[in-house]
Amino acid sequence: MVTLDDIDRRILGELQRDATQSLEVLGQAVHLSRNGCWRRIRALEGAGVIKGRVTLLDPVKLGLSLCVFMMIRTNAHAPDWLEQFSRATRGMPEIIGVYRMTGDLDYLIRARVADMADYDRLYQHLIRKVPISDVSASFVMEEIKETTELPL
């Protein structure tokens, strides 16, 4: 964990929102010289606070209209089941999030697919690669909020 001052937080807030801003514009937004910004950004990259810069795509424009959460329960708690499961899910590009959870649901998967048929392919593919005893899927009807911005 890293300690940030107010200016760092403002810089990160701006960059989280829009990474295309020039140092000039960014400097004005946070009340610092363009070079002051540049040095702080370098430091934040060095500290690992900034992980990278990516472009965000519109899933619907790409034909990925269906977002699904898969709730998984397993009775195989052996270490190499998890290894196998991790490897399989990491290798499937439709799967954009995989989490080991507390509570009675063991794993949660988040995926983006074109439609129901596409989901079924994903499901079949997954259960063929890893033995899973219990899967239930819930589909997203409406995306009320979805952001990559973290609170600062």
Place this chain on the structure above:
Amino acid sequence: MVTLDDIDRRILGELQRDATQSLEVLGQAVHLSRNGCWRRIRALEGAGVIKGRVTLLDPVKLGLSLCVFMMIRTNAHAPDWLEQFSRATRGMPEIIGVYRMTGDLDYLIRARVADMADYDRLYQHLIRKVPISDVSASFVMEEIKETTELPL
């Protein structure tokens, strides 16, 4: 929805992974001149396929070590309940995803907080703003996969 050729897909794949690449490097990766890349990127922005460029931060480095999914059931299905709920969750920066779902769980919230006490603050804040009959939280023990990259 937009139709893309193979080169578009390769460009988007690269930019999703790393948006800091120069047009020079990108051009080499996709076998196109730096200007060919530039023009295609502009077109993809114009078509809305590219939504923006953002910097990704490390939540743990920021002290946001706890990731939580809140499963919400409500018996208030009036339209202005949803309006109120949407407004409240959109206004809370710890909440990074809110989805209206199929099945017996009505809404799913994804949030990032520092710790349990911080989660409780979020929870108290939310239920004070919107009447919610049934919330159950499940915490992320391990993030097996987490990406902003969509399948192309």
Place this chain on the structure above:
DNA sequence: AATGAAAAGCTTACAAA
């Protein structure tokens, strides 16, 4: 912390396929 200069990269215009 600020300045300025060198390097790198982006954008435009135009020519060619």
Place this chain on the structure above:
DNA sequence: TTTGTAAGCTTTTCATT
């Protein structure tokens, strides 16, 4: 209509004060 080349201009990077 799409691609490549070259030139001008902006932005980043870094050394110096």
